[in-house]
Structures are given as structure tokens and as C-alpha cells.
Amino acid sequence: MSFLNAFILSFSDFGEHDRRFSLLTKEHGKINAICKSILRPNAKLAGHLDIPSLSWAELVWSVRGWQITQALELESFSCVRKNSEALRAVLALASSLDRLLFAEDDHEFKGRLTSTDTDNQSKNIYELWYAFLKTMEQHAGRALPVNYIFIQWQCMTKILHELGFLPDTFVCARCGNKFHSAFITYIENQLYCDNCRKALSLVGQLFPKSVLDLMHQGLRGAWFPESSYAVPYIQLARLFEYQSTVFVI
Numbered sequence: 001m002s003f004l005n006a007f008i009l010s011f012s013d014f015g016e017h018d019r020r021f022s023l024l025t026k027e028h029g030k031i032n033a034i035c036k037s038i039l040r041p042n043a044k045l046a047g048h049l050d051i052p053s054l055s056w057a058e059l060v061w062s063v064r065g066w067q068i069t070q071a072l073e074l075e076s077f078s079c080v081r082k083n084s085e086a087l088r089a090v091l092a093l094a095s096s097l098d099r100l101l102f103a104e105d106d107h108e109f110k111g112r113l114t115s116t117d118t119d120n121q122s123k124n125i126y127e128l129w130y131a132f133l134k135t136m137e138q139h140a141g142r143a144l145p146v147n148y149i150f151i152q153w154q155c156m157t158k159i160l161h162e163l164g165f166l167p168d169t170f171v172c173a174r175c176g177n178k179f180h181s182a183f184i185t186y187i188e189n190q191l192y193c194d195n196c197r198k199a200l201s202l203v204g205q206l207f208p209k210s211v212l213d214l215m216h217q218g219l220r221g222a223w224f225p226e227s228s229y230a231v232p233y234i235q236l237a238r239l240f241e242y243q244s245t246v247f248v249i
Contacts, residue, residue, distance in 0.1 A: 001058065001059070001060050001061075002058070002059045003056065003057070003058055003059075004023075004025050004027065004028075004031075004056070004057055004059065005025070005026070005054060005055070005056055005057075005074065006023035006024060006025045006031070006054070006055060006056075006057055007023065007024040007052065007053070007054050007055075007126070007129055007130070007133075008021060008022075008023065008024075008049055008050060008051045008052065008053050008055065008094075009022040009023065009024050009030070009051070009094045009095075009097060009098040009101075010022040010051065010094060010095060010098045011049070011051070013039060016039070017036070017037045017038065017039040017040045017043075018034060018035065018036050018037065018038065018039070019034070019035050019038045019039060019049075020032065020033070020034050020035075021033050021034070021035060021049060021068065022098050022103070023057070024097070024101070024125070024126060024129060025122070025126065026122060026123050026126040026127070027119075027122065027123075028119070028122060029101060029102075029103075029119065029121070029122035029125065029126075030098070030101040030102065030103045031059070031066060031103055032065065032066065032103045033057070033059055033065070033066040033067060033068050034064060034065060034066065034067050034068070035049060035067070035068040035071070036067060045068070045070070045071045047073065048071040048072055048073040049068065049071050049073075050073075050076075051090075051091060051094055052077055052080065052090050052091075052094060052133055053073050053074075053075065053076055053077070054073075054074045054075040054077075054130070054133075055071050055072060055073050055074055056071065056072045056074055057070065057071045057072075058070035058071070075133075077090075077133055077136070077137045078137075079137050079138075079140040079141035080133070080136050080137050080140045082140070083140040083148075085148050086136050086139070086140040086146075086148045088148075089136070089148040089149055089151065089152040090132075090133065090136055090152075092152060093132070093152045093155055093156060096156065096241065096245075097125075097129065097159060099245065100159065100163060100165075100244065100245070101125070121162060121163070124162050125159065125162055125163075128155065128158050128159060128162065129155075131223075132151070132155040135151060135223045136148065136151060139151070139225055144225075145226065146225045146226065147225065147226045147227075147230050149234060150224065150225075150226065150227065150230040150233065150234060151223060151224070151225065153233065153234045153237040153238070154218050154223060154224065154233075154237075156237055156240075156241055157215055157218060157219070157237050157240065158218060158219060160237075160240050160241065160244055161219055163244070165240065165243070165244035166240055167189050167190055167191060167240070168191070169191060169212050169215055169216065170212075170216075172191065172192050172193035172195075172196055173190035173191055173192055174192055174193075174196040174200070175193060175195070175196055177193060177195075179191070179193055179209050179212060180193070180209075181193055181194035181195070181209065182194075182208065182209055183206045183207065183208060183209060184206070184207055184208075184209055184212060185197045185202055185204040185205065185206055185207075186204050186205045186206075186207060186236060186239055187202060187203075187204035187205075188243075189239070189240065189243040191212075192204070205235075205239070207232050207235070207236050208229060208232055210229050211229050211232050211233045211236055214227060214229055214233055215233070
């Protein structure tokens with residue numbers, strides 16, 4: 001038996017009344033767990049295990065794997081839930097994060113679940129996700145224009161960096177020099193300076209260097225509600241995410 005705080009990343013129904021959850025924990029990263037009878041009318045746990053809630057959960061090992069026997073919602077992020085645009089961005093990123101993360105093999109994992117050791121990457125991903133949700137909650141509760149999709153892709157960039165999928169965004173993939181020109185070129189998940197692009201007649205997608213400057217600020221902890229470079233930022237982040245998904249598959 002183990003007690004953990006976990007974010008709900010996804011769930012899928014199976015059988016008549018059961019649901020399988022993907023949980024994000026600080027101590028052990030992603031965990032898959034089953035909650036039996038949660039779809040029955042008046043099920044006690046139904047309101048405590050929803051996306052994007054942070055919930056306390058009791059996990060018990062069974063022949064079917066980990067089972068959630070008790071749960072209590074700790075944070076609901078109510079402003080996000082009431083804002084359809086913010087909620088769509090959160091749900092989309094939760095689904096992407098779920099695909100990028102691997103859950104450990106149940107039998108190998110069984111003996112470690114009671115450990116208090118925290119893997120640095122698991123902790124960092126957990127805290128990134130928490131920071132993203134708190135940022136979205138803060139902006140969703142205000143009557144100011146916010147680009148929620150931009151914030152979504154800022155978080156994706158941070159996640160890809162933590163997982164090691166982000167290429168070097170400081171220097172050219174060919175010459176190794178720092179980027180100084182106004183534009184950089186993206187080709188197959190690598191970035192090239194303007195000099196190398198011209199010298200080698202490279203054909204790729206051009207992006208303003210200012211997009212990389214925004215990414216670097218984000219990797220240092222900044223979050224931006226809007227930017228004149230939001231569109232190219234999202235385009236480049238989508239390319240990075242696509243390549244990482246291909247690698248994971």
C-alpha cells in the first residue's frame with residue numbers, strides 16, 4: 001500500500017464500471033492504476049479523479065496491477081475548468097505528456113513504490129506540470145486576453161528539454177557557433193545558422209532568432225501570456241514535439 005499525490009493525465013473506461021488512470025507523481029513519474037466501480041452511480045471517488053486535478057490517492061497492489069482504493073481531490077483548478085479555451089489547451093498537453101512518458105513495468109515497480117527516493121527527472125516533470133497548471137489557473141481567472149495555446153507550447157518546450165528531446169538551441173548544428181543572425185533554419189530537428197544555410201544551400205524552415213530567445217527565457221522559468229512571436233514559436237515547438245513523438249514510437 002502506498003499514498004501519493006498525483007495529477008490525472010488521462011483515463012480510459014473498461015469493463016462495465018471500471019476506469020484505468022494515468023497518474024503523474026513526483027516520486028515515481030508516470031503510474032498506471034485502475035479504479036474499480038468508479039462508473040457506478042453515486043461512486044464515492046468519481047469526483048476526485050478527473051483531469052487536470054491534483055489528487056491524493058491510496059494505491060494497493062493486486063493481480064490486475066495497481067488499484068486506487070481511496071482518493072481525495074486536493075486542487076481542482078476551477079478557473080481552468082470554467083474557461084473552455086484554457087481547458088482545451090490543458091487537456092491537449094496532458095494527452096501529449098501522457099504519450100511522451102513511460103510507466104515502469106508493474107512487477108519491477110512494485111517493490112519501489114514505497115520508497116521515498118525521488119528521481120530528479122520525475123520531480124522536474126511533476127513540478128513543470130504543476131507550474132503550468134498554476135500559470136493557466138492564474139490567467140484563466142482574469143478578464144485579460146491570453147494566448148493559452150502559446151502557454152501550452154511553452155510548457156511542451158520545457159518538457160521536451162527535460163526529457164532530452166530538444167536539440168541544442170544555442171549553437172548551429174554544423175559549425176557550432178552561437179546564433180547571431182536574425183534567422184535560423186530548422187531541418188530534421190536540427191538548427192542551423194544563416195551562414196551555414198547559405199554556404200551549403202540548405203533548404204529548411206526559417207524562424208526568427210527571437211523565437212529562440214523566448215525559449216531560452218522560458219527554460220529559465222519565465223512564462224509569457226502573449227508575444228508577437230507566438231505563432232512562429234508554436235510552429236517550431238510543434239516540429240520539436242513531432243520529432244520526439246516519432247522517437248518515442
